[in-house]
Amino acid sequence: MSDGASSPETTTEIEEDPHEGGFRAHTAITTERGGPRYGEFSEQVRALMDNVRYACPPPEVADELIEQLAAINEKLDATRIDEWHSPSGTRIDLPARGNITLPPFEVTDVNDDGVFATVTFRDFHLGGNKAAHGGHVAVAFDDLGGYASAVAIQGVCRTAYLTVQYRSITPLNTPLQAHTWADRVDGRKVFTKGAIYDGDRLCAEMDALFIKLNPGQQ
Numbered sequence: 001m002s003d004g005a006s007s008p009e010t011t012t013e014i015e016e017d018p019h020e021g022g023f024r025a026h027t028a029i030t031t032e033r034g035g036p037r038y039g040e041f042s043e044q045v046r047a048l049m050d051n052v053r054y055a056c057p058p059p060e061v062a063d064e065l066i067e068q069l070a071a072i073n074e075k076l077d078a079t080r081i082d083e084w085h086s087p088s089g090t091r092i093d094l095p096a097r098g099n100i101t102l103p104p105f106e107v108t109d110v111n112d113d114g115v116f117a118t119v120t121f122r123d124f125h126l127g128g129n130k131a132a133h134g135g136h137v138a139v140a141f142d143d144l145g146g147y148a149s150a151v152a153i154q155g156v157c158r159t160a161y162l163t164v165q166y167r168s169i170t171p172l173n174t175p176l177q178a179h180t181w182a183d184r185v186d187g188r189k190v191f192t193k194g195a196i197y198d199g200d201r202l203c204a205e206m207d208a209l210f211i212k213l214n215p216g217q218q
């Protein structure tokens, strides 16, 4: 039963198809988990997050919303499964692979020059004065940099360090061009770079080290 807070103890563990180590197994790339309307479901959640960021509900509306949100959370709580089988993060047909904790991006190309994507920071990602929060910019770089590293070294990686140079304002609700690429590979180490542009204007740059996980490594 839920009180509206997350309750991991109620998460259902699915036994078959065990993962190995800290990241997902190869079976984690899907277009079907969560069903045909999982994208619409995710978009409604994103719209909720955007609205909440700017909402100032009067008390009577807050009363109503609390009741409705509690009912929604109770319903969602009953559908929780373990992280290895959740659709979130696996649905390559959806923005940010269906992971609503990431700024939504669409990968437009993956080739020898790295990963190219369009990323849109939304109202939820507000830092101030219509600009994206720097932490959310780093989140986008972490995932897209991890992707470029994984492609370069043919294996899942963890971030050892990631620095961001914020060169100019990163606007909200604007499709931005992101590019991440492996600059150098040295054993398990992938030195990875990235940039986000608003048209010709450089918004931010990334300099990161990703390390390929050893088999079974957490």
Ligand SMILES: CCCCCCCCCCCCCCCC(=O)SCCNC(=O)CCNC(=O)[C@H](O)C(C)(C)COP(=O)(O)OP(=O)(O)OC[C@H]1O[C@@H](n2cnc3c(N)ncnc32)[C@H](O)[C@@H]1OP(=O)(O)O
Binding pocket: 029, 092, 142, 143, 144, 145, 146, 147, 150, 157, 158, 159, 160, 161, 187, 188, 189, 209, 211, 213, 214, 218
């Ligand atoms: C078709 C569709 C495909 C779809 C495709 C989907 C792709 C989907 C992509 C998802 C992408 C998600 C990407 C998220 C990635 C995270 O967000 S991961 C979460 C954040 N990171 C962490 O929590 C990491 C915490 N740290 C650790 O676990 C460990 O320190 C590490 C990073 C795994 C390294 O530990 P380790 O494996 O024991 O390695 P260790 O021997 O210490 O170091 C190895 C080498 O790296 C060096 N090194 C280690 N750390 C550092 C450091 N901070 N600075 C400098 N050097 C370092 C060492 O000096 C050593 O160098 P050498 O002696 O070999 O020259």
